[in-house]
Amino acid sequence: MSKALIVFGSTTGNTENVSETVEKVLKDGGVDVTLKNAADVSAQGLAEGYDAVLFGCSTWGDDEVELQEDFIPLYEDLDKAGLSGKKVAVYGCGDSSYTHFCGAVDAIEEKSSELGAKIVGAPLKIDGDPDDGEVGDWAKLILADIA
Numbered sequence: 001m002s003k004a005l006i007v008f009g010s011t012t013g014n015t016e017n018v019s020e021t022v023e024k025v026l027k028d029g030g031v032d033v034t035l036k037n038a039a040d041v042s043a044q045g046l047a048e049g050y051d052a053v054l055f056g057c058s059t060w061g062d063d064e065v066e067l068q069e070d071f072i073p074l075y076e077d078l079d080k081a082g083l084s085g086k087k088v089a090v091y092g093c094g095d096s097s098y099t100h101f102c103g104a105v106d107a108i109e110e111k112s113s114e115l116g117a118k119i120v121g122a123p124l125k126i127d128g129d130p131d132d133g134e135v136g137d138w139a140k141l142i143l144a145d146i147a
């Protein structure tokens with residue numbers, strides 16, 4: 001059975017809700033899933049023992065991209081997470097009225113890729129309130145890549 005870790009950073013609960021939907025789809029698809037809040041993890045060895053890691057993070061800030069605050073320490077130490085060779089998918093909530101729509105998603109994907117992760121799927125950027133159907137469809141595509 002494939003093992004996946006989902007780590008999310010969420011201030012108002014949107015990316016947290018999305019993460020729970022993704023968790024359900026992967027579990028229903030037979031993946032052994034662990035869901036963690038970025039506030040509760042440390043980067044050191046984070047990906048150890050997992051085949052795939054999914055990062056969910058909302059975007060804050062105005063002039064420049066700011067990651068959701070709980071995710072920032074993890075992002076800064078991402079090189080310690082052991083992502084090389086791991087499958088990684090990234091998603092997050094944002095608002096397209098801001099200059100850097102879901103900039104956190106792009107930043108995390110780019111850094112993961114630089115660290116040798118195998119990016120799976122297209123990143124999911126959610127504009128406004130999450131739609132369970134959209135999230136479920138995305139998660140099924142990821143499931144096909146990691147199961």
Ligand SMILES: Cc1cc2nc3c(=O)[nH]c(=O)nc-3n(C[C@H](O)[C@H](O)[C@H](O)COP(=O)(O)O)c2cc1C
Binds near residue numbers: 095098
């Ligand atoms: C002060 C502020 C700044 C924001 N900046 C951005 C931004 O730069 N880019 C973006 O896509 N969304 C931005 N947003 C929208 C949030 O990312 C969005 O509300 C999201 O759903 C929050 O998700 P969360 O509840 O998981 O934290 C901003 C929202 C606020 C209130």
